[in-house]
Amino acid sequence: MGSWRRGLPAVTGHRLFWPVVVLVLLLAANVVYRPSFLAVEVKNGHLYGSLVDIVRLSAPLILVALGMTLVIATGGIDLSVGSVVAVSGAMACLHISRQPDQNNLGGVLVALAMAVGIALLLGIWNGTLVAVIGIQPIIATLILMVAGRGLAQLITSGQIITVNSDPYRMIGVGHVLTLPFAIVLALAVTLLVAVLTRRTALGMIIEAVGGNSEASRLAGIRARRIKLLVYVVSAVCAAVAGFMMTANVSSADGNAAGLWVELDAILAVVIGGTSLAGGRFYLGGTVVGALLIQTLTTSVYAMNIDPQTALLFKAMVVIAVCLIQAPAFRAKFWRRRTSAGSPAAPAGEQRKEQVAA
Amino acid sequence: MGITGNTFTRRGFGAMLAAGLLVTGLGACANSDTGGDAGTGGDDKLVLGFSQVGAESGWRTANTTSVKEAAAEAGIELKFDDAQQKQENQIKAIRNFIQQKVDVIAFSPVVESGWDTVLKEAKDAGIPVILTDRAVDSADKSLYKTFLGSDFVKEGRLAGEWLVEETKSATGPVNIVELQGTTGSAPANDRKKGFGEAIAANPNLKIIASQSGDFTRAGGKAVMEQFLKANPKIDVLFAHNDDMGLGALEAITAAGKVPGKDIKIITVDAVKDGMQALADGKFNFIAECSPLLGPQLMDLAKKVHAGEEVPPRIETEETTFTQQTAKEALPTRKY
Numbered sequence: 001m002g003s004w005r006r007g008l009p010a011v012t013g014h015r016l017f018w019p020v021v022v023l024v025l026l027l028a029a030n031v032v033y034r035p036s037f038l039a040v041e042v043k044n045g046h047l048y049g050s051l052v053d054i055v056r057l058s059a060p061l062i063l064v065a066l067g068m069t070l071v072i073a074t075g076g077i078d079l080s081v082g083s084v085v086a087v088s089g090a091m092a093c094l095h096i097s098r099q100p101d102q103n104n105l106g107g108v109l110v111a112l113a114m115a116v117g118i119a120l121l122l123g124i125w126n127g128t129l130v131a132v133i134g135i136q137p138i139i140a141t142l143i144l145m146v147a148g149r150g151l152a153q154l155i156t157s158g159q160i161i162t163v164n165s166d167p168y169r170m171i172g173v174g175h176v177l178t179l180p181f182a183i184v185l186a187l188a189v190t191l192l193v194a195v196l197t198r199r200t201a202l203g204m205i206i207e208a209v210g211g212n213s214e215a216s217r218l219a220g221i222r223a224r225r226i227k228l229l230v231y232v233v234s235a236v237c238a239a240v241a242g243f244m245m246t247a248n249v250s251s252a253d254g255n256a257a258g259l260w261v262e263l264d265a266i267l268a269v270v271i272g273g274t275s276l277a278g279g280r281f282y283l284g285g286t287v288v289g290a291l292l293i294q295t296l297t298t299s300v301y302a303m304n305i306d307p308q309t310a311l312l313f314k315a316m317v318v319i320a321v322c323l324i325q326a327p328a329f330r331a332k333f334w335r336r337r338t339s340a341g342s343p344a345a346p347a348g349e350q351r352k353e354q355v356a357a
Numbered sequence: 358m359g360i361t362g363n364t365f366t367r368r369g370f371g372a373m374l375a376a377g378l379l380v381t382g383l384g385a386c387a388n389s390d391t392g393g394d395a396g397t398g399g400d401d402k403l404v405l406g407f408s409q410v411g412a413e414s415g416w417r418t419a420n421t422t423s424v425k426e427a428a429a430e431a432g433i434e435l436k437f438d439d440a441q442q443k444q445e446n447q448i449k450a451i452r453n454f455i456q457q458k459v460d461v462i463a464f465s466p467v468v469e470s471g472w473d474t475v476l477k478e479a480k481d482a483g484i485p486v487i488l489t490d491r492a493v494d495s496a497d498k499s500l501y502k503t504f505l506g507s508d509f510v511k512e513g514r515l516a517g518e519w520l521v522e523e524t525k526s527a528t529g530p531v532n533i534v535e536l537q538g539t540t541g542s543a544p545a546n547d548r549k550k551g552f553g554e555a556i557a558a559n560p561n562l563k564i565i566a567s568q569s570g571d572f573t574r575a576g577g578k579a580v581m582e583q584f585l586k587a588n589p590k591i592d593v594l595f596a597h598n599d600d601m602g603l604g605a606l607e608a609i610t611a612a613g614k615v616p617g618k619d620i621k622i623i624t625v626d627a628v629k630d631g632m633q634a635l636a637d638g639k640f641n642f643i644a645e646c647s648p649l650l651g652p653q654l655m656d657l658a659k660k661v662h663a664g665e666e667v668p669p670r671i672e673t674e675e676t677t678f679t680q681q682t683a684k685e686a687l688p689t690r691k692y
Binding site for chain 2: 034118249298
């Protein structure tokens with residue numbers, strides 16, 4: 001009993017406890033609406049079901065949010081990811097659509113390489129504006145957010161480019177070992193980033209830059225180089241997400257692809273527990289955040305919530321997550337609940353003071 | 358911290374200025390083709406100022422091309438402006454047209470409201486205004502001569518009527534799912550209304566689920582995936598545009614069903630990819646929403662310039678397509 005009591009705060013106090021609770025609640029609500037919601041069957045040799053859809057569709061958001069996590073950890077923000085998604089998707093589809101044989105793997109790889117190349121340039125552009133010229137990140141990336149959409153429409157000439165290429169479709173709707181290829185790719189990138197940041201000093205260096213850029217520079221860290229790096233990583237992640245989104249529907253829509261994904265990505269990062277002020281970052285939290293956002297979107301469709309109220313429904317869930325995640329709000333809430341003449345009240349008081357300090 | 362903070366702010370300020378300049382620069386570029394010579398003096402060519410919404414879709418680009426080609430053909434001098442989906446750009450463009458003293462102004466309003474002031478200015482300058490494709494909600498109907506565009510309610514109704522005809526021998530219930538356009542947009546509201554009215558003729562026809570797919574392929578696909586899982590028996594899909602229908606196609610195929618046979622698909626628009634799907638037997642019916650209103654617009658411009666009376670509302674010439682007629686029409690489609 002004693003260890004259980006001590007263990008409980010450790011679980012409820014974990015920064016991912018509440019997002020996971022909300023995620024489970026959402027899934028439970030879906031099951032109540034339609035008991036077979038969680039059912040996963042094998043169809044044509046791969047998994048099929050709403051859960052699989054959620055996981056597959058959250059893959060691009062996970063990628064974008066990963067890059068965003070690193071950028072936010074350095075105290076920056078990248079508003080241009082949605083436009084980079086559109087540009088890279090448009091570039092890849094344009095090149096593929098001009099191939100005589102769209103199913104030629106070589107042609108597809110060249111298209112991907114070209115699109116990643118452009119994303120690298122866009123990332124360097126963002127990074128240079130922020131790290132070298134010293135423009136505030138929100139302004140610096142706003143430029144590309146606006147200009148990038150225009151660039152994407154320029155590439156597509158304002159049309160939707162349809163491709164008919166099996167290797168390219170693979171990125172969006174293909175399967176490996178019955179699992180959607182997109183999620184395997186997203187998890188592989190997540191692991192790679194996790195290993196690179198957590199098994200080397202890189203993660204700590206990024207956090208140091210985000211905590212105090214000047215102090216980290218004085219301590220011998222090349223803060224500029226780190227900042228440039230995270231914007232490049234963010235752009236490349238967005239480019240791969242762009243391949244997934246356009247491959248999902250086998251077409252590139254310069255106007256709609258990746259629209260507002262930057263906001264979803266920022267939300268995923270925040271739900272995951274990373275502070276917008278920079279410093280410590282949590283990759284696992286970001287992945288949970290992205291899954292939560294996609295579950296929310298899919299729930300609206302699966303429960304057939306009226307489109308007029310869907311946005312309000314989403315907003316209310318997000319507000320609930322953010323509020324119960326905030327220590328200050330929880331402290332207040334708990335104090336009111338436990339102050340009904342119980343000895344726990346002083347403890348609540350103490351916790352609140354800690355937060356205030 | 359204080360000192361570095363300060364330099365940062367100053368740098369930030371400079372950057373903001375630079376960004377501001379950049380944006381104004383872009384704006385200037387966008388407007389440049391409306392500037393320049395006033396062009397009204399000398400020859401007695403009719404001058405038409407046209408402000409387009411933007412280039413947000415294939416439909417819109419086809420619309421622009423149609424207007425430009427028709428103007429050249431009719432011998433009308435066209436001053437074309439692209440508003441890039443911003444009302445302020447459009448108001449600026451209309452004021453430009455007034456200053457240049459064009460003969461007729463035509464535009465596709467980005468949004469429905471907020472036009473009274475600028476339309477009044479045009480009226481005071483004695484320049485007739487024609488609205489194309491989208492309407493405005495001004496109470497004062499004398500501010501514009503006429504509206505030329507599609508009747509979205511009729512498009513929905515045509516789609517519904519075809520379905521009623523197609524299913525008149527069906528004895529059991531027919532389950533319909535609907536992919537709506539962007540929530541609150543006129544085409545989404547009106548097409549939903551027209552379709553609903555038409556299928557009320559047969560009580561067997563039931564809409565069992567209806568969601569917004571935002572007029573995009575990705576949206577149509579994501580919604581259809583869930584529709585298919587939640588409803589074991591779907592007989593008909595009605596999508597408010599071709600693109601959502603094309604996205605839904607992928608979801609239907611992935612679910613192991615045959616689009617066009619297991620699930621009948623009805624859409625609106627008739628853009629090229631949609632017509633191709635119809636000709637391939639994956640769609641079953643498309644109600645056309647034609648962007649090719651250029652020739653009609655030029656006729657109207659000449660009429661209002663000559664002071665002739667025109668009806669307050671004119672519909673674009675539109676048709677419907679079945680799989681058979683799509684095959685015939687496809688080779689000569691312009692968009």
